[in-house]
Amino acid sequence: xxxxxxxxxxxxxxxxxxxxxxxxxxxxxxxxxxxxxxxxxxxxxxxxxxxxxxxxxxxxxxxxxxxxxxxxxxxxxxxxxxxxxxxxxxxxxxxxxxxxxxxxxxxxxxxxxxxxxxxxxxxxxxxxxxxxxxxxxxxxxxxxxxxxxxxxxxxxxxxxxxxxxxxxxxxxxxxxxxxxxxxxxxxxxxxxxxxxxxxxxxxxxxxxxxxxxxxxxxxxxxxxxxxxxxxxxxxxxxxxxxxxxxxxxxxxxxxxxxxxxxxxxxxxxxxxxxxxxxxxxxxxxxxxxxxxxxxxxxxxxxxxxxxxxxxxxxxxxxxxxxxxxxxxxxxxxxxxxxxxxxxxxxxxxxxxxxxxxxxxxxxxxxxxxxxxxxxxxxxxxxxxxxxxxxx
Amino acid sequence: xxxxxxxxxxxxxxxxxxxxxxxxxxxxxxxxxxxxxxxxxxxxxxxxxxxxxxxxxxxxxxxxxxxxxxxxxxxxxxxxxxxxxxxxxxxxxxxxxxxxxxxxxxxxxxxxxxxxxxxxxxxxxxxxxxxxxxxxxxxxxxxxxxxxxxxxxxxxxxxxxxxxxxxxxxxxxxxxxxxxxxxxxxxxxxxxxxxxxxxxxxxxxxxxxxxxxxxxxxxxxxxxxxxxxxxxxxxxxxxxxxxxxxxxxxxxxxxxxxxxxxxxxxxxxxxxxxxxxxxxxxxxxxxxxxxxxxxxxxxxxxxxxxxxxxxxxxxxxxxxxxxxxxxxxxxxxxxxxxxxxxxxxxxxxxxxxxxxxxxxxxxxxxxxxxxxxxxxxxxxxxxxxxxxxxx
Numbered sequence: 001x002x003x004x005x006x007x008x009x010x011x012x013x014x015x016x017x018x019x020x021x022x023x024x025x026x027x028x029x030x031x032x033x034x035x036x037x038x039x040x041x042x043x044x045x046x047x048x049x050x051x052x053x054x055x056x057x058x059x060x061x062x063x064x065x066x067x068x069x070x071x072x073x074x075x076x077x078x079x080x081x082x083x084x085x086x087x088x089x090x091x092x093x094x095x096x097x098x099x100x101x102x103x104x105x106x107x108x109x110x111x112x113x114x115x116x117x118x119x120x121x122x123x124x125x126x127x128x129x130x131x132x133x134x135x136x137x138x139x140x141x142x143x144x145x146x147x148x149x150x151x152x153x154x155x156x157x158x159x160x161x162x163x164x165x166x167x168x169x170x171x172x173x174x175x176x177x178x179x180x181x182x183x184x185x186x187x188x189x190x191x192x193x194x195x196x197x198x199x200x201x202x203x204x205x206x207x208x209x210x211x212x213x214x215x216x217x218x219x220x221x222x223x224x225x226x227x228x229x230x231x232x233x234x235x236x237x238x239x240x241x242x243x244x245x246x247x248x249x250x251x252x253x254x255x256x257x258x259x260x261x262x263x264x265x266x267x268x269x270x271x272x273x274x275x276x277x278x279x280x281x282x283x284x285x286x287x288x289x290x291x292x293x294x295x296x297x298x299x300x301x302x303x304x305x306x307x308x309x310x311x312x313x314x315x316x317x318x319x320x321x322x323x324x325x326x327x328x329x330x331x332x333x334x335x336x337x338x339x340x341x342x343x344x345x346x347x348x349x350x351x352x353x354x355x356x357x358x359x360x361x362x363x364x365x366x367x368x369x370x371x372x373x374x375x376x377x378x379x380x381x382x383x384x385x386x387x388x389x390x391x
Numbered sequence: 392x393x394x395x396x397x398x399x400x401x402x403x404x405x406x407x408x409x410x411x412x413x414x415x416x417x418x419x420x421x422x423x424x425x426x427x428x429x430x431x432x433x434x435x436x437x438x439x440x441x442x443x444x445x446x447x448x449x450x451x452x453x454x455x456x457x458x459x460x461x462x463x464x465x466x467x468x469x470x471x472x473x474x475x476x477x478x479x480x481x482x483x484x485x486x487x488x489x490x491x492x493x494x495x496x497x498x499x500x501x502x503x504x505x506x507x508x509x510x511x512x513x514x515x516x517x518x519x520x521x522x523x524x525x526x527x528x529x530x531x532x533x534x535x536x537x538x539x540x541x542x543x544x545x546x547x548x549x550x551x552x553x554x555x556x557x558x559x560x561x562x563x564x565x566x567x568x569x570x571x572x573x574x575x576x577x578x579x580x581x582x583x584x585x586x587x588x589x590x591x592x593x594x595x596x597x598x599x600x601x602x603x604x605x606x607x608x609x610x611x612x613x614x615x616x617x618x619x620x621x622x623x624x625x626x627x628x629x630x631x632x633x634x635x636x637x638x639x640x641x642x643x644x645x646x647x648x649x650x651x652x653x654x655x656x657x658x659x660x661x662x663x664x665x666x667x668x669x670x671x672x673x674x675x676x677x678x679x680x681x682x683x684x685x686x687x688x689x690x691x692x693x694x695x696x697x698x699x700x701x702x703x704x705x706x707x708x709x710x711x712x713x714x715x716x717x718x719x720x721x722x723x724x725x726x727x728x729x730x731x732x733x734x735x736x737x738x739x740x741x742x743x744x745x746x747x748x749x750x751x752x753x754x755x756x757x758x759x760x761x762x763x764x765x766x767x768x769x770x771x772x773x774x775x776x777x778x779x780x781x782x
Contacts, residue, residue, distance in 0.1 A: 001633040003406025008399035014650065015394025209630040211614040212637045219606030226602060239600040242392040246603045246650070255646075259405065259637070 001209050001259035008253050010146045011172040014246065018174045019136050022051055022093070023058025025172050029132050030091035032061040034084055036104045037095045038068040042138060045179060051095055051136060063087045068096060071153045071160060071274050071281070072103035074118055080107035081117060084131070091132045091171075097187075098142020098194070098281075101135050105150035105168035108133045112167075121152055121161040130167035136174045139183060140245045141191030141282060143198050143252020145173035153275055159360075160275030162267070175249065177241035185232060189338040190282030192228040195248040196221060197285040201264045202257035204296075204303055204375050210260050217256050218310045220247050225311070225334060232338045265373025266292050269383055272357035279347050286340040287347060290332045291390040296376045297324050344390045351391060358384035392600050392650035399644050401537045402563040405637065409565045410527050413442055413484070414449025416563050420523050421482035423452040425475055427495045428486045429459040433529060436570060442486055442527060454478045459487060462544045462551060462665050462672070463494035465509055471498035472508060475522065482523045482562075488578075489533020489585070489672075492526050496541035496559035499524045503558075512543055512552040521558035527565045530574060531636045532582030532673060534589050534643025536564035544666055550751075551666030553658070566640065568632035576623060580729040581673030583619040586639040587612060588676040592655045593648035595687075595694055595766050601651050608647050609701045611638050616702070616725060623729045656764025657683050660774055663748035670738050677731040678738060681723045682781040687767045688715050735781045742782060749775035 013025060026033065035051065042048045055062050065080050084092070084107060094104035108130040110117030119125060135145045144150065148169040153160040183191075203217040224247045230240035250256065269292070270284040297304040301320050308314040308327025317323055332342050341347050359365035362372050364380040371377040378386070404416060417424065426442070433439045446453050456471050475483070475498060485495035499521040501508030510516060526536045535541065539560040542553040574582075594608040615638045621631035641647065660683070661675040688695040692711050699705040699718025708714055723733050732738050750756035753763050755771040762768040769777070 001406070001630070001637070003409065004403075006399075006403040006405065007401065008397075010398065012395075012397040014397065015392070018394065209633060211618060211634045212611060212641065215610030215614050216607060219610040220603060223602040223606050239392070242600060242650070243602045246392070250603065259633070 002207055002261065004258040006254065006258050008146070008255065010170050010253070012146065012249065013172065013174045016176060016178060019047060019050055019176050020054055022134075022136060022174055023054035023056070023060055025174070026055070026060055026091065026093065026134055027058050029134070029171055030060065032063075032087065032089055033091045033093045034080065034087075034089045034104075034107070035062045035064045035093050035095060036068065036080065036100055036107065037064070037066045038097070038100050039066070041182075042095055045138075045182060047095060047136065047138065047179060051093075062093070063089065068100045068103045070099050071278055072099040072106070074152055074154045077103055077106040077110060077117060077152060081110035084111045089131065091134060093134045093136070095136040095138065097137070097139030097191075098144045101133070101137075101142065101144040101170070102150035102152060104133050104135070105130070105144070106152045108168055109163075109165060118154055121154075121163045122159075124163065126165050128165060128167050130165065132171045133168055134172050135170050137245070138179050139187060139191055140175075140177075140180060140241075140248035141194040143195060143248055145170055145175065146249045146253035151271065158276050160271040162271065173249070175245050177245040178238055180231070180241045180245065181236050181238060183235060185235070185339055186280075188228075188232055188235065189340050190280040191248070192224060192244070192338060193282035193286040193335065193340060195244075195251045196224055197266055197282075197289060198251040199256055200289060201267060202260060202262045203307070204263050204300075205260040206300055206375060207260045213256055213258060213260055214306065218306075220250050220256065221311045223247050228338060261374050263373045263375040265375070265378055268372040269361050269386065272361045273344075273349060276353060276357065277347070277349050279349070283341060283347060286335045287342055287344055287390050288386065290328050290342065291386050293328050293331070295382070295386055295389070297328075299376045344387070351388065354387040355384055358387060393598055393652065395649040397645065397649050399537070399646065401561050401644070403537065403640060404563065404565045406633075407567060407569060410438060410441055410567050411445055413525075413527060413565055414445035414447070414451055416565070417446070417451055417482065417484065417525060418449050420525070420562055421451065423454075423478065423480050424482045424484045425471065425478075425480045425495075425498070426453045426455045426484050426486060427459065427471065427491055427498065428455070428457045429488070429491050430457070432573075433486050436529075436573060438486060438527065438529065438570060442484075453484070454480065459491045459494045461490050462669055463490040463497070465543055465545045468494055468497040468501060468508060468543060472501035475502045480522065482525060484525045484527070486527045486529065488528070488530030488582075489535045492524070492528075492533065492535040492561070493541035493543060495524050495526070496521070496535070497543045499559055500554075500556065509545055512545075512554045513550075515554065517556050519556060519558050521556065523562045524559055525563050526561050528636070529570050530578060530582055531566075531568075531571060531632075531639035532585040534586060534639055536561055536566065537640045537644035542662065549667050551662040553662065564640075566636045568636040569629055571622070571632045571636065572627050572629060574626060576626070576730055577671075579619075579623055579626065580731050581671040582639070583615060583635070583729060584673035584677040584726065584731060586642040587615055588657055588673075588680060589642040590647055591680060592658060593651060593653050594698070595654050595691075596651040597691055597766060598651045604647055604649060604651055605697065609697075611641050611647065612702045614638050619729055652765050654764045654766040656766070656769055659763040660752050660777065663752045664735075664740065667744060667748065668738070668740050670740070674732060674738060677726045678733055678735055678781050679777065681719050681733065682777050684719050684722070686773070686777055686780070688719075690767045735778070742779070745775055745778040749778060
């Protein structure tokens with residue numbers, strides 16, 4: 001285990017009816033907020049009306065900015081920053097999924113930064129300064145409701161960059177899993193693939209002596225696998241949604257990676273796909289992850305064997321390589337079971353721009369090849385091989 | 392799963408050499424601290440010198456108060472309160488195990504309370520006001536380094552009461568597991584029994600649909616079981632100590648019980664034992680827990696079967712009652728394996744005062760029988776039966 005620092009500062013209000021408390025929960029933080037959201041689904045579900053009534057009851061003024069799309073865009077972030085400055089907004093309240101939350105985080109950073117907000121992402125500038133962010137979650141997936149990260153797409157440059165700054169870790173998040181019951185099946189599946197990947201990125205490590213966090217990662221993965229099938233088959237199963245909602249937040253609040261060197265190659269490789277092809281992040285991860293696993297498993301058979309046995313339920317045999325193959329095959333079968341594609345071709349991605357993406361993912365495109373991932377650092381040729389394998 | 396609120400505000404600094412940073416970590420919180428500790432072990436280990444040098448380097452003034460004993464006493468707490476008021480202390484820094492930390496928490500509460508500090512414990516008065524508390528942990532056991540609770544013994548009245556107030560949850564805690572390597576074997580075993588009990592109190596619940604937290608509880612328990620034997624057999628195994636140290640903190644930082652109704656009968660029953668007989672808390676828990684399990688298992692065989700299968704490694708059979716018996720037998724065998732007693736007689740406790748303790752534990756002694764525990768609420772006759780069974 002490596003040295004670590006750990007804290008979970010985000011107040012999580014979890015369960016039935018908690019969204020009705022949002023105004024009261026926010027009162028200590030702000031007198032005026034930006035209510036930031038995506039399309040019409042929160043109006044249809046009644047959540048918009050509940051949240052705005054709760055804000056009014058608490059005497060909190062608000063302005064609104066909707067229109068966040070999946071792979072949230074820099075142009076809307078810039079619009080939000082201007083709006084917040086003009087209106088004297090003190091906190092950004094995202095009501096929605098990871099895209100609304102990430103867009104809110106970027107706005108929160110941008111309001112407190114003198115230069116153009118994209119510089120923070122492009123040059124990885126950590127200012128430690130942002131308006132406070134709060135969230136009401138409607139899609140369990142990105143884990144952004146408890147994380148310090150956000151991902152924004154510069155749609156003109158076709159660049160999708162993540163950025164991490166503790167200043168944007170939400171001060172509070174509300175999760176009422178009842179709102180998940182109306183999600184379409186493809187969003188359910190994409191979300192599950194995303195939260196599982198947040199655990200994989202932490203679980204697959206070269207760090208030794210990690211019993212406690214191995215157990216935490218494996219346990220949350222098992223709970224997600226079990227309940228993902230339930231909510232996919234019956235989106236009305238609110239008990240199963242509670243598990244997915246809690247699991248998805250734990251997946252990305254940093255606990256599961258403490259004392260471990262984390263990887264993050266799959267996320268890095270996927271961001272290139274969705275930046276260019278605008279596919280859902282989770283869909284890209286479901287394709288890339290098994291291919292990444294097959295490529296890097298020889299670097300540490302112990303942890304991949306453990307994954308096969310403890311997460312995917314493979315009976316341990318004397319042939320650990322066979323066990324690992326079976327574990328990865330079961331993961332692919334699980335993805336298929338919940339309707340996810342397992343090839344790039346099925347996502348409409350051909351071989352035309354793979355080299356360009358591989359070079360962007362590793363920095364080689366910008367003359368500074370830092371590579372991708374820590375479990376095994378992948379150079380652009382390695383990433384290209386994984387993309388090709390995934391076709 | 393029940394509704395819940397969740398946050399882990401305590402900054403945990405974990406790993407090699409972290410104690411050298413204590414002065415820098417404390418600087419944002421206080422200019423003058425009370426350094427509170429037990430006997431001479433922290434001077435012998437060199438920790439006292441390191442901590443005081445770090446405070447001096449950071450320009451933090453300090454006064455000291457040693458002499459905390461296991462089952463920390465009200466008299467020393469009162470002495471600490473007077474000292475802090477006289478010296479204008481702004482934060483209590485406990486360097487030691489759960490006793491030093493709990494004593495520090497009681498002092499922190501008492502300084503900010505006009506009346507006598509015992510009233511807070513006796514009448515369960517939650518003021519929400521305390522000096523900030525920080526810790527450098529030397530014994531992994533009580534989990535007090537991340538919890539909001541403390542337990543103090545009124546030695547004159549032979550009463551040992553716990554008290555919970557978020558105001559005493561430490562603002563930061565430092566854990567360098569290297570300091571655990573010099574612990575005597577009985578303290579190792581008592582600590583392990585205590586941290587396991589913190590998980591049991593949360594794990595055994597009547598709440599349904601608790602997959603995620605079931606997994607977390609079972610996983611941390613397995614990691615503790617595995618590594619407890621290692622550190623017991625070889626206290627120099629610092630890698631195993633990392634797991635025990637991290638596991639012990641997770642056991643009591645509230646995560647593992649979120650959305651579950653918790654029990655706490657074993658803790659309540661044990662406090663009566665150690666209040667009168669001054670035995671180590673963990674030793675009492677190791678005796679009572681299997682007897683409590685045997686008594687209440689019929690109330691929910693599903694969770695006790697799960698415990699047998701997933702924690703104690705019992706192969707599932709068609710006879711769940713037999714599986715449960717075997718699971719509890721293995722738990723007793725584990726306690727014996729690390730040198731713990733499994734009868735009250737072996738702890739020097741006879742039948743003379745069992746009824747008195749059973750009535751105190753349930754409130755019956757004070758004319759207000761609230762009972763003990765939530766998994767199954769035990770009245771004084773039930774508690775007496777468990778005490779007798781444990782003789």
